Structures are given as structure tokens and as C-alpha cells.
Amino acid sequence: MSAAILLVCFRYKNSGNDYNCLRGGRVLATDRARKNEIRRLNEQFVGCSHCDKIFPRPTLMENQIARCDRCHSIVLRRRPAAAERTFAFMLASFFLYGLMIGLPFLKMEKSGFSNQMSLVDTAAILWKSHMFVLSVLVALFVIILPITRIVALLWVSARLYFKVDTRPVDRIAFRIAAEIDRWTMSEIFIIGVLVSLVKIMQMTETSVMSGLWAMSVMIIILTLGALSICPDTFWEKLRSGDDHASKA
């Protein structure tokens, strides 16, 4: 676990040439000039990430979508009140995730014995029973990565919502959220729980516990949250935000 964190830190430390927040240094004048160059370039143009075509940047109204005329995939989109909605949904999912992880979701009874478990229990029981691979899979894909994503998005959307000066940390947070997106599998786990519920019911007495309700609400909130995030607007704001450190 700690090795993984170290690895991530190492990657982030080495990935940016002018990443001063991690070194605690001041933003150099050349870095600032370079950032302004990139900013100007991006104010004029936009590129299609799917087919590499370049366009003059269109100005969009809320709810409008700009599509590439070659591959028809979305180049730019502007969702309304993205920061506010993302902040709200991520705050809700933060607390719900706590419930989902801590509350037992299934209970099994057979011949006087009973077992119940929460998400954290799942990982812990598997680890104790020496099924390390499965334990790590659950811990990583269903506990650690989803929480990291929620916290990162909560952080970024809060910064944008309260209109605080953005810092490089915000960009790192949003980058982390974007990169681990595909590896968060909480909704898949919930489907897995439902399927295993059907299977266990054939063998034993099984009852659904409060954790499963938390999971069900969680699916809805996560989906709504995913639909409210607007990466284009967020990056635009993060790009144009003057780094706090550069004012000193």
C-alpha cells in the first residue's frame, strides 16, 4: 500500500518540469511565461482528443456541445453550474461512502450460525483468510481509489465553487481524479453484491442490511455526480487561475 503511494508520489514529482508546489520552491519567472504561452495557445485553439484535428476555440453557451466535424466526438462541452453541482454530489457521496464502507450489507444464517459483513470487513476477512489477491482487489478498486477520487473531486470543486485562487495542488488533484476514473469500480461491486445475494439465497438464509441501501443510493449519486462534472470548464478555470505562489 505505502509502496504504491510512494510510486505515485515519485511519478508526480518527476512528471512536471516546473512543479514547484511539491518542492516548496517559488514559481520562477520563466515558468510563468511558459504557462502564459500555453494559456494563450489554448485560448485560441482547441484540439480533438480522438482524431487530433485542431479548431479555433468556439465560445459555448451553457448546455452547448461542440463536436469534431471529422470524428463527431465531443471536443468541448459546457455543463451548467458544474462546480456547484459537483461539489454538492461529491459532498453527499463522501458521507454516503463512509456509510457504504462501514455498514454491514449482507447477513447470512445457517443452522444457528450467522455472518454479517461490511465492505471493510470484506477486505479484512479475505486478508485474514490468506486470500490476499482478492482482498487487495477489493481494497484498491472499491475502497481506496473511489475515496481518493471523491476526495480529489470534492477538493477541486470546492476550490472552484468558493472561487479561491487555484494552486498547482488543485491541478494535481483533478489530474489524479481523471486518471483513476476508469479504475474505480464501486458500481460494479454493487452489481456483484446483488448477484452474490441471488446465489447465497439458494444456499442459506440471507438478509439484506442497511449497507446495501447505502450502496443503492450511492449508485444514483455517483451517476449524477459523473454527469455534473464538466472537465472542460474545470480545466479552463484551472488553466486561467493565477498560481497563488506567483504573486509573492
Added chain:
Amino acid sequence: MTTLQKRNLALCGVCKSITDRPMEPCVICGAPTFTRRPHSIQKVWAFLIAGMFAYIPGNLFPITITSSMNGDKLATVIGNIMMLIHHHSPVVALIIFLFSVVIPLSKFGIIAWLATGIQRGVNGTEKQRLHAYEMVEFVGRWSMVDVFVVTVLAALVHISGLLIIHPGVGIYAFALSVILTMLASTSLDSRLIWQEADNRGERNVVSG
């Protein structure tokens, strides 16, 4: 008709910022930027072939071992689906069949089709290939359902002497296969689908 590559620019894969120094990390988010992801097709084939090979033991070996008073019962992926049909849960059986058999197999096919298409410059129009690519990207993770089913069963059903479910070797191979094919589809640079058309210069696809 200009592409970023022709103007010597590149798009950051994470924050979609355009940069004029393609080989340097993105100034905005710090992610590595490339005009085209290096060795994209090689990586795709490597991950895909490894994933295909992992899928074979994933289906041949049991994924669950149920020990009860009647002795041990081994079940493979297909065996579990048959058992669900047998126990009158055809909908759940169908879901598992879709996630564990249909999606992985079609994913192998589609990724291989895309990779050969990029290498040879054939196989359907660019738009069709992009749709296939997006579908694979979206749907790939869902094959993990079976892994999580086994995980929940193994953790919950654990009453010594009475009823214990152990994960079988198959599930590890199966999980590995899913992760490897996910890596294969992420390594594929979708911009390569249009490379042929870019190189040819003009090719107008009418927008819808």
C-alpha cells in the same frame, strides 16, 4: 484540414491542453504529453495477447470451491451460469453471461480488429472504428462483476464445517485477464485510427 501533429502541437491526454512542445510534460497538469503515444500498438498487442492467454485458465479452472457436508463442489465460470439457470434465475444468469463471456470475447475481437486496422489501414471506416473503441473503453470494466461476486461469496460464506466457499485458481486468471485487456484498450491511441487519413492528406468525412 489540419491536425495538431502537422502543426507540431500536441494535446495533453489528461487536461486536453494544447502544448507546442510535444515531448515535454504538460505545463498545466504535469502529465506526459505525446503527439502519438509511443509504442501504442506494440503495447496493445502485448496486453491483449497476455489477456487472451489469461482468459483460457480463467474459464477452464474452477472459480469457486464450495465445501459443505456433501463434499466439495467445483464450479467454473460457465458452471456457475448453468447453476443459476438451473436455480431459476435466468436474468442473473444472463447478466453474468454477458459480463463474463460476451464482453471479454467481443473485447478481444474488437481490440484485435482495431489494432490490425491501424497497422494495415483497413477494417471499416474511421468512425466505425472510433465507435468500437469507445464501446470497448466504456464496457471493459464491467467484466469485473464475476470477480466481485466470488469475493463477496468467499468473504461471507464461511462457517467452518458447515459451508465454506473458497475462491478457485480460475478467478485470479480471470481478474488478470480483465485488468490486462483494460490496459490494452487504454494503451490504444485513438488518434492512430486517423493516422492513415492524415497521411493521405485530404479525406472529408461528412459531419452528421
